[in-house]
Amino acid sequence: MELSFLHKFTQKPDMAAGPAGAFSSEAADNPLVERFGGWSGMLVSLGERLQFLNGSTEEEFLAIGARLHDFYARAGEIERTSRRVTDLILGEEIGRDMGALQEILDRIADYLSHAERETEESTRTLDTILGFIDHVDDSLDGFRKIIKNLHMLSTAVKIESARLGEGAAGFTTLADDVERLSVSIKEKSADIIGEKETLARMIGETLSRVTTLEAEQRANARLILDRTRHSIATLTGIHGRCSAAAALVSSHSAEVAEGIGEVVTSLQFHDITRQQIEHVSEAMDELCALLGDRSADPSSTAAEVADVCGLQVAQLSHARDELVTAVERIVDNLRAIARKETRMSDETREMAGTADGAGDSFFAEMERDMGRVAEVLSENAAANHNLVSAMGSVVASVRDIADFVTAIEEIGSEIELIALNSQVKAANTGEGGAALGVLAEAIQHLSVEARARTGAVSDTLRKVTEVTESLSSGFDATAGTIATEVNSLIAELKGLLSSVRGVNGQLLSLLGSMDGEVQALSRDIDGATSTVGVHQTVAGVIGEAIAGLDEVVREVRPLVPAAAAGVQERRLRELVERYTMHSERKVHETIVGRGSAKRAGAASAGFATPAAVAASDDGFGDNVELF
């Protein structure tokens, strides 16, 4: 665009064109006059190109100015979004959630300590039960001996009964009864052993489950507590960062406002440069008129042309430098605004706990942690329920064993009756039944032993029953409390999760919106600044004008080194009067000399130097004066 625009200014001036009027024959013979046409043509051409430049560059400034409205409004919206993010994190809702989280943390710690103690207690109880059950084996060994003896006694009674013949007929029935008792005890013992083994296995499994549960509980407890503490510490950190971020956003806002202010100031340089170029053009027009003045002295005219052209070179250089610097400031400041907005967005995101642009936030992590806490508590409640159920099975199994023991006790009584009956029968049999009397006595001893054995088994199983039922009833009593406590914790966690999820949703929405706004703004600023080429155009045209004026000066100087002092002073005074800007006068002073400018300035109107203006400064700045 710039290059196609520039071609409008690249037409070469016609150095051969002559001034409109004709010189006297004497003047026309002067070799200087021959050059006047070329110089005049050059000045006219350069003047036209500078005028065209003045009238054709404002559109680009206006276009930037129009975008500035948009950029400023969008930067303001981004700042407001950033503040909303900060306000959201610093808001009441998060503060309330933090408090609730801290409270739940304490309650979870209490609950887990309680659960841990219960587990230890359960383990100890089950170990005790297992020890009792082992003792049952000793008692059951005794039953095996009783069974063997009963079997032998039954056989012996049968033999003795057969030897005695008719006189001991009733002993055959007695032998059968003894044998039946032996079988019955054997069966009941087998049942007890079977049930005992089932019970031992059940308790072993329950113990294993309790031990595993205990380990898991401890591990989960550490995990939960560590993570929750970490979450709270992170949230506390975020709160701290948010407080700092509020100041940061204000600082960014001030920087952006400063950048916009710089752009506003710089955009005025189109008007300033336009006026400077107009003053140069007017000076060049006057030189053209002078070159066409047939009554003027050619040497004096040539010297004046060189002096004024040299001065205009300086004025144009200054105007070009000012405008190029202003446009560069515009571009630099707009790009800096885009960078600042991006940085503010990044810092806001970081402050909110999001390390990357993946849309994840600290609150999402906290939500997951809370979910894990609820999950672990649910698992714990389920494990407790299973333990209670297992203890119920243990109790039922112990009751079954107790029933078998009762049956054996009944057998013991029966043995006793049989023994008594056999003793009576042996006594009735007389001397021949003496052997049977010995057997009856042996049966009697067995009945005593059986009673002792069943008593031992009975005692052991009663202890097992008592301990088991005590544990079971403890579990039954606490199971309800635990379930209520866990349900309450889970309900509160769910409420907290819902709140955190809501904040997280708002946060992500704001951050996403801010990201989009910042990216769009950066893209648009980049697009707007990348096409700015007005300064290059201006620099190109002014550069050519400077080259043309320099060429004129180079041609004049070897022919006419300097103008007469009086003429030079008059001309320079006229130029000073045309200046409106302090910078133009400064350039003039630099080129012509301070003394000359002061004389010229004093002869015309006074002008305020910065120092003079500063003296009347009323706080608004050097360039402002209120009357």
Added chain:
Amino acid sequence: MAKTIMTVDDSASVRQMVSFTLKQNGYDVVEAVDGKDALAKLPGHKVDMVITDLNMPNLDGIGLIKGVRANPAYRFTPIVMLTTESQDSKKAEGKAAGATGWIVKPFKPEQLVAVVKKVLG
């Protein structure tokens, strides 16, 4: 209710920056391209302040001040010159015509806003 400020300048880019600065700070703005245009637009608006350039075609800033002051409704309305001109003689001329203040271009937005606040009370 927002106060209305008239900006008078033959440079569209300067009018644009004055408007931008004032609108960002809550003022309503009326634009005029020169003194003549300003005087023509003045009766249609209740203008609380005028910010004008000095050198303009048709009617310059000094002429505009005189024209505004001739209207009894605007005799005490603040008029601030915003110009590249920095000569004391010109300032004196503006002051004599009835200007309230003088700002040499380029202005910084905060300067303009401070001056506006000051003169509008």
